[in-house]
Amino acid sequence: MTAETPIGEAKILSSKTRFVLGGICLLILLLLLAGAISIPFVFDSPSLRYKLGFKKTLLRTGQIFGTVAATLLLLQLVLSARLKLLDRIFALNRLYIFHRVNAVAVGLLALLHPLLVFSTTDLSNIPVELKYWPEAVGGFLLLLLWLVIASGIWRLFLDIHFDRWWLFHRIATFLAAVLMVLHILFACEIFEQGLPRTGLFMISGVYILFLGWVKVKPLLRNKAPFLINSIARAGVDAYAVEFAPPQKTSFRYTPGQFAFITFRSKNLSSEEHPFTISSTPTRPENLLFTIRCSGDWTNQIGRLQPGEKAVLDGPYGQFSHLAAGLHCELVMIAGGIGITPMLSMLRYMADKNDERSITLIWSNRTRKDIVFADEFDELERNLKGLRILHVFTRESKEAGGGGRLDEDQLDTLLQDCSRQSAVFICGPPVMMAEMRRILPKIGFSHNTIYWEKFGL
Numbered sequence: 001m002t003a004e005t006p007i008g009e010a011k012i013l014s015s016k017t018r019f020v021l022g023g024i025c026l027l028i029l030l031l032l033l034a035g036a037i038s039i040p041f042v043f044d045s046p047s048l049r050y051k052l053g054f055k056k057t058l059l060r061t062g063q064i065f066g067t068v069a070a071t072l073l074l075l076q077l078v079l080s081a082r083l084k085l086l087d088r089i090f091a092l093n094r095l096y097i098f099h100r101v102n103a104v105a106v107g108l109l110a111l112l113h114p115l116l117v118f119s120t121t122d123l124s125n126i127p128v129e130l131k132y133w134p135e136a137v138g139g140f141l142l143l144l145l146w147l148v149i150a151s152g153i154w155r156l157f158l159d160i161h162f163d164r165w166w167l168f169h170r171i172a173t174f175l176a177a178v179l180m181v182l183h184i185l186f187a188c189e190i191f192e193q194g195l196p197r198t199g200l201f202m203i204s205g206v207y208i209l210f211l212g213w214v215k216v217k218p219l220l221r222n223k224a225p226f227l228i229n230s231i232a233r234a235g236v237d238a239y240a241v242e243f244a245p246p247q248k249t250s251f252r253y254t255p256g257q258f259a260f261i262t263f264r265s266k267n268l269s270s271e272e273h274p275f276t277i278s279s280t281p282t283r284p285e286n287l288l289f290t291i292r293c294s295g296d297w298t299n300q301i302g303r304l305q306p307g308e309k310a311v312l313d314g315p316y317g318q319f320s321h322l323a324a325g326l327h328c329e330l331v332m333i334a335g336g337i338g339i340t341p342m343l344s345m346l347r348y349m350a351d352k353n354d355e356r357s358i359t360l361i362w363s364n365r366t367r368k369d370i371v372f373a374d375e376f377d378e379l380e381r382n383l384k385g386l387r388i389l390h391v392f393t394r395e396s397k398e399a400g401g402g403g404r405l406d407e408d409q410l411d412t413l414l415q416d417c418s419r420q421s422a423v424f425i426c427g428p429p430v431m432m433a434e435m436r437r438i439l440p441k442i443g444f445s446h447n448t449i450y451w452e453k454f455g456l
């Protein structure tokens, strides 16, 4: 690699290394949870009325739910901080899934915490007084947590714009962390003094430092923006945007990975959006993204101008044939613009003279929606093992349309493919869910199905 071509291929972690590192991460998490669970046992409640019997069990269980909920809430920042190491071990999409599941776990534990702690108290006799503000903070925190969880789950149903939701999510979760520390410090007897209180201050300090670093990282990236080399049509409603990296920057990726892009353009708002890198690292002279106009913001992508700047955060993801082994047969199923990671992989394999058997099923609404039609013809000629099967959902039968992919159609199209093949699926959520349901039914193994969702 020369100094003029800072783009190149990244090394992918072997599954053995990922397994070991994943195990270490899990161990650290279990140790943290064990620490959180042990706090109510090691630091007994000083209150006399909870010294014995069933009340003590209820209080302790409630306290455990509280400390575990607090630990899991702090974990949320780590899961969503886009840490490259965690991405290489687990892949960002899995971390986001864990983030969502963890959020519901935090919400449930946080709900059970006051129910158990107060279960032995007659709340009707408690006067509304200012001195109970820490408990009120706890109540507000619970409400806030469930507001964040519900808005995340029902964002699409409630028709909340992604960027508005994202802003609310960030402010609300930060506020939740602050309220949580206040609630623990002033409402919980265990944390009134000694080691628990000191420990809480230390953890809060580490959290603030980590949060500061997460916030500073984008500012550093802003100082080294990429330049738009060219922007060209890649189909009826798609554009290919080519970038040149800044001087002295190293951008290494594996085919199939994606990056978050923020354009600094006078014609487009500076929202951050994820896009797959559709070029191949074997051609370090260009870094290409193919973007379909599919919403408010992407509809304006054609207004970008060469020479304008963009900030790239990435690469991320493990949706790559390189993760599946060097020689195994490949099946790729793409829906619409979900072809971009496959395009990167195919371009890579063509440059490497890969001769393995590859079956690409590509579902588009109509023939007109195919992007890079000529290049796919050329790839089919250059890659000896490649077979491309087009499916059109909105063409008439005479024009080759066959409706949506279903079990019978998929079984027929894939009848010559080994059931040990590594299968890559990328497309609209409904199609992906359908493919993941059908493929095991027609003999493919869950373990060799890789998928990338175009939504985080």
Ligand SMILES: Cc1cc2nc3c(=O)[nH]c(=O)nc-3n(C[C@H](O)[C@H](O)[C@H](O)COP(=O)(O)OP(=O)(O)OC[C@H]3O[C@@H](n4cnc5c(N)ncnc54)[C@H](O)[C@@H]3O)c2cc1C
Pocket (backbone or CB within 6 Å): 156, 162, 163, 258, 271, 272, 273, 274, 275, 276, 277, 290, 291, 292, 293, 294, 295, 296, 297, 298, 299, 337, 340, 341, 452, 453, 454, 455, 456
């Ligand atoms: C890993 C990944 C790779 C992708 N690769 C490509 C690609 O190669 N080519 C391509 O055309 N599209 C790709 N997408 C989809 C692309 O990111 C969305 O189409 C785009 O963000 C939609 O923005 P919009 O405002 O125009 O549409 P909208 O209609 O406003 O949004 C549609 C949906 O896109 C998602 N979305 C919107 N804004 C954001 C955001 N800022 N961050 C994250 N998600 C958001 C939300 O789920 C939203 O509901 C990819 C998505 C992901 C997650």
